[in-house]
Amino acid sequence: MSHRDANAHRLVVEGGVSLHGEVRASGSKNAGLPILAACILADGDYTISNVPNLADIRTMVRMLKALGIRAEYHEPNMVKICNKGNPKHIAPYELVTAMRASFFVAGPILARRGLAKVPLPGGCAIGSRPLDLHFKGFKAMGASVEIEHGFVELRAEKLVGARVYLDFPSVGATENILMAGVLAEGETIIENAAQEPEIEDLGRFLIQCGATIEGLGSSTIKIQGCSSIKGTDYAIIPDRVEVGTLLIAGAITHGDVTVRPAVPDHSEPLIRKLKEMGADVEVGDDYIRVKGHDKMVSVDIETMPFPGFPTDMQAQMMSLLCMVDGTSVIKETIFENRYMHANELMRMGAKIRLDHSHAIVTGVKKLSGAEVKITDLRAGAALILAGLVAEGETQVYGLHHLVRGYEDLPGKLKHLGAKIIV
Numbered sequence: 001m002s003h004r005d006a007n008a009h010r011l012v013v014e015g016g017v018s019l020h021g022e023v024r025a026s027g028s029k030n031a032g033l034p035i036l037a038a039c040i041l042a043d044g045d046y047t048i049s050n051v052p053n054l055a056d057i058r059t060m061v062r063m064l065k066a067l068g069i070r071a072e073y074h075e076p077n078m079v080k081i082c083n084k085g086n087p088k089h090i091a092p093y094e095l096v097t098a099m100r101a102s103f104f105v106a107g108p109i110l111a112r113r114g115l116a117k118v119p120l121p122g123g124c125a126i127g128s129r130p131l132d133l134h135f136k137g138f139k140a141m142g143a144s145v146e147i148e149h150g151f152v153e154l155r156a157e158k159l160v161g162a163r164v165y166l167d168f169p170s171v172g173a174t175e176n177i178l179m180a181g182v183l184a185e186g187e188t189i190i191e192n193a194a195q196e197p198e199i200e201d202l203g204r205f206l207i208q209c210g211a212t213i214e215g216l217g218s219s220t221i222k223i224q225g226c227s228s229i230k231g232t233d234y235a236i237i238p239d240r241v242e243v244g245t246l247l248i249a250g251a252i253t254h255g256d257v258t259v260r261p262a263v264p265d266h267s268e269p270l271i272r273k274l275k276e277m278g279a280d281v282e283v284g285d286d287y288i289r290v291k292g293h294d295k296m297v298s299v300d301i302e303t304m305p306f307p308g309f310p311t312d313m314q315a316q317m318m319s320l321l322c323m324v325d326g327t328s329v330i331k332e333t334i335f336e337n338r339y340m341h342a343n344e345l346m347r348m349g350a351k352i353r354l355d356h357s358h359a360i361v362t363g364v365k366k367l368s369g370a371e372v373k374i375t376d377l378r379a380g381a382a383l384i385l386a387g388l389v390a391e392g393e394t395q396v397y398g399l400h401h402l403v404r405g406y407e408d409l410p411g412k413l414k415h416l417g418a419k420i421i422v
Contacts, residue, residue, distance in 0.1 A: 018253045021256075021417065025261060026052040026407040027050035031202065035201065036060045040064070047079075047234075050237075053076070053408075089116055091109070104176060133167065134173045136166075141180060143155060158184075158185055159181075166194075182225065184225040189223075196305070209230055211223065212224035245381045246412065248270075250292055256289070260286055261286045270317075277296045279292050301329075319345065324363045327360060332357050341375060342354055344379070345383070347370045369387065373397045388413070
């Protein structure tokens with residue numbers, strides 16, 4: 001089957017244009033999804049702003065509606081929620097299997113109802129992402145966990161605070177246990193907790209709702225359970241992955257791009273690597289500016305949990321490393337199947353050798369436009385970035401992956417001068 005047959009939706013990128021200007025970053029998808037799920041925890045009215053207009057966000061809004069909660073997406077970038085009365089305890093199969101992040105509803109439903117029935121989730125095909133750590137936390141807090149017929153059934157007459165050590169600092173498990181702990185009896189301590197900025201944002205939201213939480217941004221989070229919290233208004237942080245993708249677009253095209261709003265501390269791992277490569281990076285209170293040029297050099301990268309280099313930026317960085325002097329080594333430690341974009345980049349003339357968890361990338365003088373297919377969300381961004389510098393036209397198929405996680409990335413690149421036809 002050709003790429004064209006595989007998916008009729010495509011965009012065409014004409015390479016060779018240097019990008020310049022300032023562009024707006026959207027709110028964070030990975031912060032917005034658990035924050036929307038957390039609205040299950042308490043009756044009240046919520047106005048969540050700076051919410052990106054994405055397919056995944058709209059799926060979560062549909063999830064809330066399916067649970068009996070009034071939820072509406074309002075243009076631009078706002079979700080209004082009215083939670084009155086106990087939500088339903090069963091999450092719909094078609095929504096959870098469409099988006100892995102739908103499993104965020106498990107902790108809030110369990111905490112609120114004492115019973116949650118949630119299908120095993122779907123999502124991007126980038127490797128195994130087991131739910132064992134979520135279950136470990138729920139069990140420690142007194143819940144029973146039964147899996148049958150593709151559903152997880154969680155039961156607890158009441159959740160009781162517990163000390164939970166995560167064998168791996170899982171973002172999803174940290175967030176689910178954090179949400180459940182808010183309504184548990186007594187203190188919950190999450191050790192080896194994930195430290196991603198999106199978890200801090202969820203924690204700040206819950207604190208604003210009335211929760212008592214300490215240690216956000218550290219490896220030990222303490223939650224003092226309470227009988228109830230309340231609705232609130234909250235603005236989501238900028239999306240650090242979109243910020244990073246737009247910065248790489250400036251660097252790879254030897255352009256001059258400013259991204260605002262941005263939280264520089266959230267992008268520090270990428271900023272360090274761009275500087276190491278020889279790009280000029282300027283950081284302000286709410287913006288990051290990058291200038292790329294033709295003297296940039298190779299660097300080695302190992303993906304790690306925050307504050308390490310993010311796995312969600314690995315694919316985009318690979319595209320940049322294809323176009324610099326020298327040989328770079330990428331080690332992917334988070335997901336075992338996250339190099340599917342490499343074969344598509346090689347179709348464009350990239351020199352990449354894969355060896356299990358390693359990708360050895362040798363810079364080339366040029367890439368050539370080709371027909372390529374998006375295999376997952378971040379791979380889509382990587383292929384568009386490569387198309388920006390490839391000779392001729394690059395036809396990118398499989399855009400349904402891209403719209404799951406980027407709010408009008410083609411439009412933002414066009415704003416900076418890119419030649420893209422959707």
